[in-house]
Amino acid sequence: MSSTVSITKVFTFNSAHSLPGHPGNCKNIHGHTYHLEVTIRGPVNPDTGMVMDFYDLKNLVKENIIRKLDHCYLNDILPCVPTVENIAVWVSRALQDKLPLYKVKLWETPSSCVEVYAGDV
Numbered sequence: 001m002s003s004t005v006s007i008t009k010v011f012t013f014n015s016a017h018s019l020p021g022h023p024g025n026c027k028n029i030h031g032h033t034y035h036l037e038v039t040i041r042g043p044v045n046p047d048t049g050m051v052m053d054f055y056d057l058k059n060l061v062k063e064n065i066i067r068k069l070d071h072c073y074l075n076d077i078l079p080c081v082p083t084v085e086n087i088a089v090w091v092s093r094a095l096q097d098k099l100p101l102y103k104v105k106l107w108e109t110p111s112s113c114v115e116v117y118a119g120d121v
């Protein structure tokens with residue numbers, strides 16, 4: 001019987017956004033260096049010893065997420081206000097049909113992050 005394991009790959013991207021209606025400075029266009037943690041969960045394949053090859057996980061997230069968000073204006077991409085919460089939900093929805101997704105954790109600043117579990121979006 002194989003064990004169930006979570007594995008995580010970490011990414012970085014730079015994007016701009018503005019939050020219309022925000023009472024503070026976030027209503028103005030500004031940028032962040034986002035840190036994205038994508039965690040998948042599944043059985044360890046007894047033949048490969050892996051849940052999924054990190055190389056394949058990296059390429060899938062780069063193709064479906066990073067390529068679309070890096071150096072972009074998030075207000076033009078997301079169908080909603082691009083808060084870090086909504087960005088994380090958008091990422092989860094974009095990945096959940098392609099991976100045994102467990103969790104997306106998105107850091108907007110070194111002290112501010114959100115977590116979204118795949119079953120919640």
Ligand SMILES: [Zn+2]
Nearest residue numbers: 017026030032
């Ligand atoms: Zn911001």
